[in-house]
Amino acid sequence: MHTVRVELGQRSYPIAIGEQLLQPEQLQVFLQDIVKSRQVVVFTNETLNQLYGGQVRKALAGRQIDTFVMGDGEQFKSLQTYQAAMDFLMQHRHNRTTCLIALGGGVVGDLTGFVAATFQRGVDFVAIPTTLLAQVDSSVGGKTAVNHPAGKNMIGAFYQPKAVVIDSSVLSTLPAREYAAGLAEVVKYGVIADADFFAWLENNITPLQQRSADALAHVIQRSCEIKADVVARDEREGGVRAILNFGHTFGHAIENLAGYGTWLHGEAVSIGMVMAARFSQKVCNLPQEQTQRLSALLAAFDLPISLSEPASVTDMLNAMGMDKKAADGRLRFVLSAQIGSAWVTDSFAADQLEDVLNEFCS
Numbered sequence: 001m002h003t004v005r006v007e008l009g010q011r012s013y014p015i016a017i018g019e020q021l022l023q024p025e026q027l028q029v030f031l032q033d034i035v036k037s038r039q040v041v042v043f044t045n046e047t048l049n050q051l052y053g054g055q056v057r058k059a060l061a062g063r064q065i066d067t068f069v070m071g072d073g074e075q076f077k078s079l080q081t082y083q084a085a086m087d088f089l090m091q092h093r094h095n096r097t098t099c100l101i102a103l104g105g106g107v108v109g110d111l112t113g114f115v116a117a118t119f120q121r122g123v124d125f126v127a128i129p130t131t132l133l134a135q136v137d138s139s140v141g142g143k144t145a146v147n148h149p150a151g152k153n154m155i156g157a158f159y160q161p162k163a164v165v166i167d168s169s170v171l172s173t174l175p176a177r178e179y180a181a182g183l184a185e186v187v188k189y190g191v192i193a194d195a196d197f198f199a200w201l202e203n204n205i206t207p208l209q210q211r212s213a214d215a216l217a218h219v220i221q222r223s224c225e226i227k228a229d230v231v232a233r234d235e236r237e238g239g240v241r242a243i244l245n246f247g248h249t250f251g252h253a254i255e256n257l258a259g260y261g262t263w264l265h266g267e268a269v270s271i272g273m274v275m276a277a278r279f280s281q282k283v284c285n286l287p288q289e290q291t292q293r294l295s296a297l298l299a300a301f302d303l304p305i306s307l308s309e310p311a312s313v314t315d316m317l318n319a320m321g322m323d324k325k326a327a328d329g330r331l332r333f334v335l336s337a338q339i340g341s342a343w344v345t346d347s348f349a350a351d352q353l354e355d356v357l358n359e360f361c362s
């Protein structure tokens with residue numbers, strides 16, 4: 001087992017990474033110092049409950065264990081599910097000392113975190129992420145939310161877990177498309193923070209396609225280290241944390257225009273990163289050869305690098321205006337002048353942006 005720490009003063013926490021960490025004996029040992037409460041609630045969905053719910057409950061034996069099972073899908077990251085979760089906690093007489101356990105991907109994790117942030121003004125929660133995306137991104141850093149019909153993640157809070165437990169073995173049951181979507185966020189870390197890691201990914205395409213345990217261990221650890229470092233420097237996204245959104249301004253617009261559910265988040269981010277790289281070529285001279293390397297790596301992971309259907313440039317611009325990174329009505333982008341570094345800017349010419357949109361939307 002390897003541990004990465006998110007250093008946030010009193011709110012610091014460990015991310016435990018390893019194989020078979022969800023085996024009840026192993027999990028029990030790890031959780032005994034973290035989950036002190038007599039009452040726990042496992043938050044999960046139907047799919048994950050069947051696959052791993054039993055072993056997580058076994059590891060928690062000796063406590064009052066309730067299980068809140070939500071529907072499987074982004075549409076369940078909603079105020080309706082939040083209300084049902086609150087009803088469940090009240091009906092089962094949970095209180096301020098209860099600990100919530102989020103067992104699932106980003107949907108379960110985001111919802112559980114928001115419930116934990118707000119139930120009786122805040123209770124402990126532990127994240128057990130089961131998708132690659134959740135293991136390398138959404139379970140770390142304390143962004144919790146539910147969606148509003150007008151926009152994704154519009155209702156939420158920054159609220160850190162007490163611990164994150166990442167068992168890479170659970171990725172063996174993850175559908176291929178979901179696995180690839182997680183790799184998009186992994187590639188992002190190479191672009192924004194670590195050129196050597198990017199090159200390592202280029203040299204380890206086959207082991208990653210095969211979900212090799214050693215390759216995954218390295219990928220998850222390095223991704224969590226980068227995310228933990230960024231979050232420790234800027235927990236509430238006042239500055240540097242926004243670099244984690246490389247490709248996301250374009251990506252969110254792509255997701256939104258196609259209709260949620262058409263592209264997976266990671267797939268839209270994959271296309272968005274290629275667009276951000278093309279934009280970076282124009283605004284800050286990212287070498288063309290680096291955009292080509294990025295496109296080739298994403299394509300090798302079976303990720304899309306262009307839109308499947310033409311789109312309207314005006315619609316894309318409007319959709320990007322809805323993005324949370326559009327401060328004061330001015331669009332901001334994460335750009336990279338060199339693989340391995342990135343920064344946020346609103347300084348670019350309108351025609352540079354339109355050129356990129358025309359190139360991808362036609």
Ligand code: NAD
Binds near residue numbers: 173
């Ligand atoms: P998800 O939670 O919907 O999971 C994807 C699918 O995989 C689901 O059907 C799920 O049941 C299934 N699944 C999960 N683990 C499995 C396993 N081990 N074996 C078999 N099936 C498994 O999707 P996701 O990509 O994990 O998360 C997407 C969500 O994360 C979005 O709502 C997004 O907004 C959010 N997100 C949050 C942050 C953050 O910082 N909080 C960052 C990125 C994304």
Ligand code: GLY
Binds near residue numbers: 141
């Ligand atoms: N996924 C972006 C962030 O956590 O800030």
